[in-house]
Amino acid sequence: MYVYDEFDRAFLGERVDDFRDQVTRRLSGELNEEEFKPLRLMNGVYLQLHAYMLRVCIPYGTLASNQLRALASVARRYDKGYGHFTTRQNIQFNWIKLSELPDAMAELAAVGIHGIQTSGNCIRNTTTDPWAGATPEEIEDPRLYAEVIRQWSTNHPEFTFLPRKFKIAITAAKHDRAAIRVHDIGLRLHRRGDETGFEVIVGGGLGRTPFVGKTIRDFLPKEDLLSYLEAILRVYNSGGRRDNIYKARIKIQVHEVGTEEFSRRVDEEWAQIREGALRLDEAAFDAIRDRFVNPAFEALDDAPAALAEALKNPDFARWHANSVGPHKVPGHAIVTISLKPVGKPPGDATADQMDGVADLADTFAYGEIRVAHEQNLTLPHVRQKDLPELWRRLDALGLATPNVGLISDIIACPGLDYCSLANTRSIPLAQRLTERFADPERIADIGRMHINISGCINACGHHHVGHIGILGVEKKEQEFYQVTLGGKGNLKTRLGELIGPAVSEEEVVDVIERIVDTYLDLRESPKETFIAAVQRLGLDPFKERAYAAR
Amino acid sequence: MTSPLQQKLKITGPTAVTANRLADGVVVWLTAAHGWSTHIGEAAVATTSEAALALLNAAHADENHAVGAYAARVAVEDGRASPANLRERIRVDGPTIAFDAAA
Structure with a gap:
C-alpha cells in the first residue's frame, strides 16, 4: 500500500472543504447549474436517472482494509447499502443525495480516498494489474509507476481541460490483466538487457469507434516516463478535435493523422522537454517506493x-x-x-x-x-x-461463486437501470445469463469464456473485446441486442465481429446458449477454448445455429 | 448558442416535463402550477409543441429546485400521466432489479 504524505492529506481535506462550500452555494441558489456542474464533475459527481452518482477513485485498484470499510460505511449511511465496482477499478454509489455528498466525501478523505478526476476531460485513474506486486510473472511492481503518474496527473494545470477524457493503463506481466491495448495510453513494462522500460501504446479505445492501440515506442527508458507522457498529452491537447465530442478521443487523432505522423509529433515535442524537470532519477523513484508499505511475508512452504x-x-x-x-x-x-x-x-x-x-x-x-x-x-x-x-x-458472505474467468463471470455496465446514457438494460440480461449458466460443472466444462454487455454504444461493458460481446440497441422503444464473437482484451487484443441482426430481449439468452452449444459440439477437445474455436472455425457455424430457431 | 426560450420542440404525443430534484436527485415532474411532484400522475400534460415548450421553459427557469429538465412522452389515462416507455418506467418505478443490500 502507498501511504499518502502530508501534502496529499491536506489536499484532500481542502477539496472536501471547497466542495462543501460549492454545494452550500448551489443549494442556496448562489451558484446556478451551469456554474456548478463542472465543479461537481471534477469531484466525480454525476446526475443519473434516479439520483446523483458518486464515482470514487481507487488508485490503481489498491485498497487497504480500512478504506474498504469506509466505502462500506458510505454505502450504508449515504446510499442504499451497496456499491458497484467498475471496469476501471473504481466504485460507484448510485443513490447519493447532493446535500449529503460533502459528508460522504469527508469520510472518504479521512482514509485517503476521493472522487477527484473520476469525471471530466482530464487524466483519469491510472489502472493496472490487480495482481501487481504479487504475481511471479511481473518484472517489477507496476504500481510504482502508476503512483508516479498519479502524482504527475493530479491537478495537472495543462491537462485539466483536454479535448476529452484520458485513460492510462499499465501492466508488467506477460498476461495483460489491465486491457492496456484499449486505453488512450497503454504501458507495458519490459526489459531490454538489464534495463527496464516501457512499450508505449497509444490510441486504443472502445466506445462507438473502437480501435486497438498502436505502439509508438518499443522501449521507453523509465526515467523518461513523465516527459514522454507529457509530450503525448501536449500533442493530443493541441491537436485533438474539440468540434465533435464523438471524435475527440486521442484514438481518432491517431487514426486521422496516422501512427507515424503522430509519433513524429510526439518525438518533436519530447525533444524539447526530455532533459527538463520531468526526468525521473532513482532518487525520485526511491522517494515514492519508500512510501509503499509491503507485507512482511511469512516464511512458508508451498502446498501445505x-x-x-x-x-x-x-x-x-x-x-x-x-x-x-x-x-x-x-x-x-x-x-x-x-x-x-x-x-x-x-x-x-x-x-x-x-x-x-x-x-x-x-x-x-x-x-x-x-x-x-x-x-x-x-x-x-x-x-x-x-x-x-x-x-x-x-x-x-455469498462471495465464493466458483466462476472466475468462466461464462458467468460477466462484465456489464449499469445500463438503463441506472445510466442516463443507456438505451437498454445490461444487468437483468447478465442476471438471466448467470441463471441459465448456473451449473458449476457445466460452466467448468465450457471453460474460459468472457461475456461483456454494454447497454449502449458508449461500450462501458467493453463488449467489443468480449469473447461474446452483447450490445444493447433500441428499436422502436424496444430492447434489442447485437452479438459479436471473437473479441479479446489481452495483449493480443481483437475486436469482436458482429454475427448478424440484433435479437430481441426475449431471444438473446437462447441465442447465447445456442452459440455456446455450437462450441461444445464443434470443439476439437475440451482443451480447445471457445475463443480458439471461434478463430479456427470462423463465424459461420455459430451464426447459422444462433439464428436457426428464429 | 440558442437560448432555451428560443428553441423549438417537436412532440409526438402527450408530453410531460421531468427533471431531478436538486438537493437529492429524486425524479420529479412539473405540475400545472409549475411546481414539482414526485408523482407522474400529477404532471402537467402538453398536447401541442407550444405547450410542451412552455412547460420546458418553466422547468429551466426553476433550476434551483430541479435540474436536467427534459420533455418526455407520456401515456394518459383518465387525465393522468403514466410512463410511455421503458426509460421513464424505470425512472418512475426504480431499477428493474431487486435490491439485495442486506445480503
Missing part, C-alpha cells in the same frame, strides 16, 4: 498439508481451480473474489460484504484488497494454509 487435505472436497477444489493464482512468495496465493453470484448484478457488493471482505483481508491477506477491471475483488497476498478457511468465510 491443510490445503492438500481440503482439496479432497470437490466444492473447494472447484473454487480453488479458478479463483486461486500463483504468488511470487512461497506458501502464498492470489485469490480472486467473484462479484458475480448467480442472479445478482455483476460488480455489486453490499456494505456487509465490503465489511466482511475487509475483515477477511485483515485476517488472511495482510489487510490488502484490489479491484479488478473484470469487476471482481482480489486478495493479493493470502497464505495458502488459510485458503480453506477463507473459502468457508467467503461462502458465508
Whole structure:
C-alpha cells in the first residue's frame, strides 16, 4: 500500500472543504447549474436517472482494509447499502443525495480516498494489474509507476481541460490483466538487457469507434516516463478535435493523422522537454517506493498439508481451480473474489460484504484488497494454509461463486437501470445469463469464456473485446441486442465481429446458449477454448445455429 | 448558442416535463402550477409543441429546485400521466432489479 504524505492529506481535506462550500452555494441558489456542474464533475459527481452518482477513485485498484470499510460505511449511511465496482477499478454509489455528498466525501478523505478526476476531460485513474506486486510473472511492481503518474496527473494545470477524457493503463506481466491495448495510453513494462522500460501504446479505445492501440515506442527508458507522457498529452491537447465530442478521443487523432505522423509529433515535442524537470532519477523513484508499505511475508512452504487435505472436497477444489493464482512468495496465493453470484448484478457488493471482505483481508491477506477491471475483488497476498478457511468465510458472505474467468463471470455496465446514457438494460440480461449458466460443472466444462454487455454504444461493458460481446440497441422503444464473437482484451487484443441482426430481449439468452452449444459440439477437445474455436472455425457455424430457431 | 426560450420542440404525443430534484436527485415532474411532484400522475400534460415548450421553459427557469429538465412522452389515462416507455418506467418505478443490500 502507498501511504499518502502530508501534502496529499491536506489536499484532500481542502477539496472536501471547497466542495462543501460549492454545494452550500448551489443549494442556496448562489451558484446556478451551469456554474456548478463542472465543479461537481471534477469531484466525480454525476446526475443519473434516479439520483446523483458518486464515482470514487481507487488508485490503481489498491485498497487497504480500512478504506474498504469506509466505502462500506458510505454505502450504508449515504446510499442504499451497496456499491458497484467498475471496469476501471473504481466504485460507484448510485443513490447519493447532493446535500449529503460533502459528508460522504469527508469520510472518504479521512482514509485517503476521493472522487477527484473520476469525471471530466482530464487524466483519469491510472489502472493496472490487480495482481501487481504479487504475481511471479511481473518484472517489477507496476504500481510504482502508476503512483508516479498519479502524482504527475493530479491537478495537472495543462491537462485539466483536454479535448476529452484520458485513460492510462499499465501492466508488467506477460498476461495483460489491465486491457492496456484499449486505453488512450497503454504501458507495458519490459526489459531490454538489464534495463527496464516501457512499450508505449497509444490510441486504443472502445466506445462507438473502437480501435486497438498502436505502439509508438518499443522501449521507453523509465526515467523518461513523465516527459514522454507529457509530450503525448501536449500533442493530443493541441491537436485533438474539440468540434465533435464523438471524435475527440486521442484514438481518432491517431487514426486521422496516422501512427507515424503522430509519433513524429510526439518525438518533436519530447525533444524539447526530455532533459527538463520531468526526468525521473532513482532518487525520485526511491522517494515514492519508500512510501509503499509491503507485507512482511511469512516464511512458508508451498502446498501445505491443510490445503492438500481440503482439496479432497470437490466444492473447494472447484473454487480453488479458478479463483486461486500463483504468488511470487512461497506458501502464498492470489485469490480472486467473484462479484458475480448467480442472479445478482455483476460488480455489486453490499456494505456487509465490503465489511466482511475487509475483515477477511485483515485476517488472511495482510489487510490488502484490489479491484479488478473484470469487476471482481482480489486478495493479493493470502497464505495458502488459510485458503480453506477463507473459502468457508467467503461462502458465508455469498462471495465464493466458483466462476472466475468462466461464462458467468460477466462484465456489464449499469445500463438503463441506472445510466442516463443507456438505451437498454445490461444487468437483468447478465442476471438471466448467470441463471441459465448456473451449473458449476457445466460452466467448468465450457471453460474460459468472457461475456461483456454494454447497454449502449458508449461500450462501458467493453463488449467489443468480449469473447461474446452483447450490445444493447433500441428499436422502436424496444430492447434489442447485437452479438459479436471473437473479441479479446489481452495483449493480443481483437475486436469482436458482429454475427448478424440484433435479437430481441426475449431471444438473446437462447441465442447465447445456442452459440455456446455450437462450441461444445464443434470443439476439437475440451482443451480447445471457445475463443480458439471461434478463430479456427470462423463465424459461420455459430451464426447459422444462433439464428436457426428464429 | 440558442437560448432555451428560443428553441423549438417537436412532440409526438402527450408530453410531460421531468427533471431531478436538486438537493437529492429524486425524479420529479412539473405540475400545472409549475411546481414539482414526485408523482407522474400529477404532471402537467402538453398536447401541442407550444405547450410542451412552455412547460420546458418553466422547468429551466426553476433550476434551483430541479435540474436536467427534459420533455418526455407520456401515456394518459383518465387525465393522468403514466410512463410511455421503458426509460421513464424505470425512472418512475426504480431499477428493474431487486435490491439485495442486506445480503
